[in-house]
Each structure stands twice: as C-alpha cells, then as structure tokens.
Amino acid sequence: MPRALNETESVVLDGSGNGTIKLRPDGSNEYWYPQTVSVKAPNPAGGLPANEARCDMYAGSKVADDNFVDGTVSGSSGDNTDRFAGYVIGRHADPFIIAVWTGGDPGATATLRVQGTKDWR
Numbered sequence: 001m002p003r004a005l006n007e008t009e010s011v012v013l014d015g016s017g018n019g020t021i022k023l024r025p026d027g028s029n030e031y032w033y034p035q036t037v038s039v040k041a042p043n044p045a046g047g048l049p050a051n052e053a054r055c056d057m058y059a060g061s062k063v064a065d066d067n068f069v070d071g072t073v074s075g076s077s078g079d080n081t082d083r084f085a086g087y088v089i090g091r092h093a094d095p096f097i098i099a100v101w102t103g104g105d106p107g108a109t110a111t112l113r114v115q116g117t118k119d120w121r
Helices: none
Strands: 003-012 019-023 030-040 054-060 068-072 079-081 096-102 109-120
Touching (some): 003 019, 003 030, 030 054, 030 068, 030 096, 068 079
Antiparallel strands (some): 003 109, 019 096, 054 068
C-alpha cells in the first residue's frame, strides 16, 4: 500500500555558492513516485539572497544531460517543479534525485524536498 513521501536533505553551499544533494530511497525494495520537488537556499544572514542561485535537477545515477529533468534560476529564494511526476526513483530504476546549486550565497543551507508517494516491492 502506498505511503506519503516527504523526504528532505540539506547541504551548506561552499565558498563559491555551489552545492549538490543526491537523495534516494533507503532500501533496495523501496520506490518513490515524486509529485513535487522543491529547492531553496536562503541567505544565511536572513533576508533576501545576495546571490540568486541556479539549481538544476536530475533523475538518474549521475549529473548528465540525459538525466536532466528541470532547472530554476530561483534556487535561493525557492522554487518547485512537478516535472518529476511519472518518474520512478529506486535503486533498480533511476537511483537518485539530484539537485545542483551554482552561484548562491556562500554558507547558505540549500534544501531539497521530495513529495509524493512511496511503496515497497
């Protein structure tokens, strides 16, 4: 029986304002059916970001053009996409959802959130 999927992971952007998160199911029998993928990387000092990051999102084993799903120029202030709907994320299918931030505020905590359903086979 499917259950709600609501997974979040964070990374601190490096001195150039870049960072990457790879998120996947815990076990080999768990499969995710994402509906919404959200990203943000707010200014670590509060307020509006000094640098608005770009965030590219992928479904697959690595960052590659063939695995690109969506991108946003609002990677710091926050954005979401429904373009992952229809993907199956599992260790035997597309094993990761990957978010790559570039050009954000150094020291900002970037967050990737995946919502949808999950089940076990």
